[in-house]
Amino acid sequence: MTCSPYSNISQYTNSGTNSCMVSNRISYEFDLHGPSFSVDTACSSSLYSIHLASEAIRKGDCSMAIAGGVNLMLLPITSVGFCQAGMLSPDGKCKSFDASADGYCRSEGAGVVVLKPLSRALADGDRVYAVIRGGTLTNDGRTPGIANPSYDAQLDLVEKACAAAKVHPHDIQYVEAHGTGTKVGDRTEANALGQILGRGRTKEDPPLYIGSVKSNFGHAEGAAGVAGIIKLALMISKGQIPRVVHFSSPNPDIHFDALNIKVPSTLLQWEGKGSRLAGCSSFGFGGANAHLILERPPTPDLHPAIENSGKVNANHFTRGTERETKTIMLLSGNTKAALKEQVEHWISFLSDTTAFNEDRFLQSLYTAANRYQHHAERLAMVVNGPDDAVQKLNLMARGEKLKTAVEGKVPEGAERGKMAFVFSGMGTQWWGMGRRLALEEPVFSDVMQRFEDVLKTLGADWSIADMLTKETNPDKINRTDIAQPCICAVQMGLVELMRQYDVIPDAIVGHSVGEVAAAYAAGLLSFEDAVRVIYYRGKELCKTSGHxxxxxxxxxxxxxxxxxxxxxxxxxxxxxxxxxxxxxxxxxxxxxxxxxxxxxxxxxxxxxxxxxNNAFHSYQQEQVKDSILKKLSILSASSRTTEAQIPMISTVTNQWLSSDVTNTAHYWWTNIRQQVRFMQSAEVLLRDGYSTFVEIGAHPALGPALKDIQSTSNSRTTKQNIIPTLVRPRDISSPADDRENILVATGALHVAGYPVNFSPAFEEKHRRVRDIPTYPWQRVLCNAGTETSSSRYLFPQTSHPLLGQAQETTEGTSSQKSRVWCSNLSEESVPWLQHHILDGNVVVPAAAYMETALAATSEIFADQNVLFLKNLQFKRFMFAPTSEAVIKSTLQHKTTKEKHFSLYSKDASGAWVLHATAEVHKGDLTQPVGSTNVLSNVAERCFKTISSEEIYEAAEEAGFHLGSSFHCVTSCTASDSYEEAVVTAEAPEEISREFGRYIYHPAFMDTFLHTFACLSLLNDKYTGKTPAKRVPFSMKSLCIFNKMPSNVTLYFRISKKGPRRVVDITVTDPSGLDVICEVKELMFEDIDAE
Known part of the structure; x- marks a missing residue:
């Protein structure tokens, strides 16, 4: 399709059309590094691919595989060939195993399955539909004909599959058969299955059931095998065997009773002893056979809740009886409309409260957050149970804003900007900060315990645990020697908590005391050194309090x-x-x-x-300098020379830091004494493209400063985000909702487009895949167009040369329809096109736009003798292609008497370019009378004779080269000022013989346009102006009354002068008695002569 004509071949043709690229492009898109190949064994291709993929996993070539197939019917060639071979059913039905089977019905489809080792799938919380026990691949070898099935080969296939799966044939309860609905194929397959799997069963044994998904939606050929596997996996998962449609009378050539096989005619519950075992067959018409055996997976054990729930942890932090059930809900869409529809789907989905216990609800949210693709338009919302979720979703649907919800569109490319962690300083501490995290989040509480353990080795006489969870004296947290370590501990806990969510910043900056935890987060200080620095910092600065x-x-x-x-x-x-x-x-x-x-x-x-109570960062701190330098001198002994794991900019020096700086007592003394240059450091980040700042601290303090800096800085990004992690409640006697704050922060990062792993938001037992609302496709028509070779099938040249044939037609009567036409445009299909040249380029004349609109009008208003166009706009030149191009015309329904016309062509990039628009009207118009008198009066004023040679010489001077098809003027007389003219025109034979293919032949109709353009040039010369090149710009109306004869008389009258000249044109037959058509207010525009 893409290679005809050869001029369509580009550098992308081979990589875009070779079958290997179907699989290789998936590997490319998802960055997969295992085996990647396309399989072609005709109708068994996708089952072959599934078997080969499962074997690759067993051999260790890969740990996961994507396998499947696709079938698209893009050309009629294959269908015609199978019709000629007598393989297709005349009524378009696959009547599998029925006496009336007379061939199959072709169908389109695509399907894939994801394969994993069972142990890994269970550990990952995947929903396992079925397990592949084993299978085999064979070929028929030589048969009477290459497309003839082989009974012996199918016996061998099933026997080998049972051996590979290590199952007894009588344990197979169902086979999803190839079952195309052909007499020979059905007979051969069913009897072979019965011979191996059915014969010899006792009366107590259930029969072998056989069926085929092809009876439901036809034979998907290359995708048939995966369709059967998907059906079979769903059957095993649901425990049901569906009936085979179109089955009423058993095929008499199949020995159903003797072989203990049965075709289900009603929906059956899958009963029986032991595991559900079933086979799936697929046969290629070249003899390539495949059979896989599937069974029911083991029921996954639910993972226990957090082991320490409700117990006193050895680290002194007593966790609550259970983790708070608030969690994150993530919804998305490619468009705002899709996201809105997704919200509505979830409202309906969650409104069935009887179906949602807490586990299922949280598993559904886990699936949406961690197992679905997230699109550009996003919503992240903290919810607490299905009722709360429905209530909040309804509020969002009404356009209300919620403090626990973040909605927006992910910025494209570099617009997203980079993300930095900002560590706040003194003043952010408060009694009870981080309390819920310390009690409920193991990662956070482990940091607190580790921090406390180091404090004890340094001689601290107070407890982090008491400060965060037990202390009854709120003011104690404000003591410098306690506040600073507590601020640092909470920040370090937040760093580890964010790291658990895979939130890693591109850079880090700290404000004053916040630089200690910032250096730890950047990898510039070890955990122990960070605690040591903050402990001595707070202890020594406490000595300067009160002055x-x-x-x-x-x-x-x-x-x-x-x-x-x-x-x-x-x-x-x-x-x-x-x-x-x-x-x-x-x-x-x-x-x-x-x-x-x-x-x-x-x-x-x-x-x-x-x-x-301190004058921090002032001369008053000089009194503790020697003590600080002495107590932190141990840092030099353990200093590291490695670079930061995450870049950190100093608010002391405004330089990027390395560990040989931060692991010195001197740096931390300057951190205490010197001015905090936060603004200057933030400006560096903004200039470097940072747009998102996550404030790491117990309460947001730097947001207003950051907004002020952003408003005055020369930032590379237009939109900045400032996201807090924890927020102090207005009433600190009530515990803060730390979990909600963290979820809102990570949700905001997700909406901004930064990668976040939301698995930590869910307990292990809730990390299970559930059915949730599917993506709401917007069903927008995306007409990508067709290349010229394929379009020949769609738009044969027997149609209108410019309009082509209709592709889409809406429902309704003829006058209510909207239509889309596509056609090929080439010098072969419209040979006169090469005779219309402007400045050396072959340009499609504006008359061709007019003719295309008339042709579309004629088709949709077929009962009208009068055709009427209004408000034509000539938008853009259409340059003729060197070979062929596709043009598209549309008529959009407005009323029963009015349509909107648009004309497009496809450019080199594949995009549609608009060239012209018009309004198409159905009206009861009558032919004007008295035209002879008009022309006779005109003749008195138009006495200046102009030869046709003068007209076309004027065209050449302006850059118009008009070939023989456009040389239609035979005589011309004009008024003294060239404001009126009468022209006679006759179509040359090369176009008059094509009149039957058009309403008005564009080359002849262009006489209306280029003749006036030439007369305007002569008028310029007459008035002493520089001759200007003019092309049609717009037209108020064009009314067609009669067919166009090959000889006409044209009357031109200028109604407006200036840069854009306006002319009215009346076209009559040679006698002047009958008006052929009228043009009102045709406007011409001057263009650059170059």
């Missing part, structure tokens, strides 16, 4: 710095942090800060005193 204050000023930074420089206390006031262009923090002596605070307030500058 200073800190003031946050919300005002342009430079102005505040200038005010500090002018203040009399400038030597005892330091800039502690530059958080954003409009947020600066000052630190210093109590009295100095109070005085400056009052001065700022008097100026109307917004500022607030921070709730701290």
């Amino acid at each position: 200073g204050k800190m003031l946050a000023v919300l005002h342009p930074m430079k102005e505040v710095e200038e005010l500090v420089e002018k203040d009399e206390n400038r030597n005892i006031i330091n800039v502690a942090a530059t958080n954003s262009p409009n947020q600066i923090v000052l630190s210093g002596d109590d009295n100095a800060i109070d005085s400056f605070h009052n001065k700022l307030k008097s100026r109307g500058i917004k500022c607030v005193l921070l709730k701290v």
Whole structure:
């Protein structure tokens, strides 16, 4: 299809059409590295592929396989051939094993199965439909004819399959047969199955049931085997044997009773002793045979709940009786409409509360989150049971916003930007922070316990466990020596929790005390060293408490710095942090800060005193310098020289850090003493394409600063996200919903397009695949067009040369239909096309657009003698192809009397390009009268004779080269100003003999257009203007009253001058008595002569 004509062959032809690419492209798309090949054994191809895939797994060539088949009927050749061979059923039905079987019905289809070792599938929580016990492949060898089945070969096939599967033939309870519905094929197959599997069964044994899915939807040929396997796997899973449709009278050549075989005529429950065992056969018409034996899988054991649930853990963190049931719901669609429909499907799905216990509900959400493809339009929502989910989905469907839901579209490509973790500093601590995580999340509580163990070795006399879960004195958490380690511990726990969700940032930045946990997350500090740094940092800084204050000023930074420089206390006031262009923090002596605070307030500058007892990042910390350097000197002895696992930018130096810097006491002293340059570090990240900032901390503190920085920075990304991980409740006496906060954060990252593994959101027993609503396909017509070789079957040249034949027609009466036509355009099909050249390029004339619209109008309003087009718009040149091109015309139904016409062509990239539009009207129009008088009056004004040679010479001067098919003007007279003209025209024989193929032949109708263009050039010369090249731009109306004779008279009258000239045209027969057609307000546009 793609290679005819040969000019269609491109660099993509071979990679796009070879059969090997069907499988290889799947490996390419999903990055699969195991065996990848396409199988062609005709009708047994997909069963061959499944057997070969299962054998590859058994041999260890791969650990998982995708196998199946596809059958598409793109050309009639195969169907015609099988008809000639007498293989197809005249009534289009596969009557498997029936006396009336007379051939099969071809069908299209595609199907795949995923194969895994049973043990791995159970461990992965997969839904296992069936297990392949074994199978075999054989060939008929020589038979009376290559397409004739072999009874002996089929006996051998089934015997070998039973041996390979290590099953007794009488244990097989059902066979999904090839069963195409041919007399010879059905007889041979059924008798062979009965001879091996049915004969010799006792009266107590059930019969061997046989059936064929081909009776349901035809023979899918290359996909037939996988269709049978899918049917059989579903039967085994559901425990039901469906009836065989079209079966009423058994084929008399099949020995049903003697061989103990039976065709089910009603739906049966699959009963019997032991496991459900069944076979599946598939035969290629070249003799390639396959038979696989399937059985029921073992029932998977449900994994127990968390082992430590309800018990006191050895790490001092007592977990609750059960983990909170809140979890994440993820829905998506390729479009907003698809996502909206998905929401509606889930509302219906979950509304059946009787079907949803907690386990099934959570397993359904696990399936949606972890086993389905996520599309661009996404919704992530935290829910607590099916009732809560339905309530929230209904709110979302009404367009309401929820704090526990995030909705949006994944940015494309680089627009998504990179993601950074931002570690907040002092002031984010609060009593009860991280409590629910410490009690319910094993990963988080393990970090807390490990942190506490290290604290004990350093001599700490207080407990992280007490601070987070038991402490009854809320104010104790604000002590510097306790607050800083607790902030760091929670941040390190959050890092590990996010890592469990596979959330790994592209970069890391920390604010003041937050740099300690940030360095640990980046791999620049070991766990033990991070605890050591934060412990001594807090303990030593506690010594400076009570002598200073800190003031946050919300005002342009430079102005505040200038005010500090002018203040009399400038030597005892330091800039502690530059958080954003409009947020600066000052630190210093109590009295100095109070005085400056009052001065700022008097100026109307917004500022607030921070709730701290220290003047952090000020000269007051100098008193602990020696102690800090001494106690952290051990870092140098254990320093590492490896680079960071994740890049981290310093808010001390604004440089990217390495472990030989962070593993020094000096760096952590500067972290204490120097100004926090958060704004400058954030600006580096923004310039480098970072757009998403996840704040790691007990409460979001840096969001406003980040927004301020983003609003003034020269960022490479247009949209930024700031996502908190934990949020302090308004009433801290109530525990925070930490799990909900984490799920909202990971959901927001998912909606923003970052990879997140949501398996940790579900307990082991809920990691099971369930049936959930399928994807809501939008059923949008995607007319990709057809290449020229295939289009010859669809659009034979007996149709209209430009319009072609209708492809799609909506339901309704003729006047209510909308249609799409496609046709081939080439110099072979329209030879006159090569005679219309503009600036050296063969260009399809605008008259061809008009003719195509008329042809479409004629087809849809077949009862009309008068054809009427309005508001024609000539959008774009259509350059003639070097070989062939496909053009598409559409008529969209508006009312019974009006349609909208559009004309397209396919460009080199395969996209449709719009060239013209028009409104098609059905109206009771009558022919104008008095045309002779009009022309006689015109003749008095049009006395200037212009030869046809002058007209076509003018065309040549403007770049129009019109060949013989377009030389139709025989005489011309014009008024003195060229504003009116009368032209006679006669079609040359080469086009007049084609008049029967068109309504108005485009080459002849183009006389209306190019003649006026040439007269306009002559008018330019007459008026002393530079001659301008003009082409049709639009037309108010075109009304067709009569057939076009080969001789006509044209009357032109300019109704508007200027860059866009407008003309009216009346076309009559040579006598001037009958009006053929009328053109109103045909507008021409000047184009660049070059």
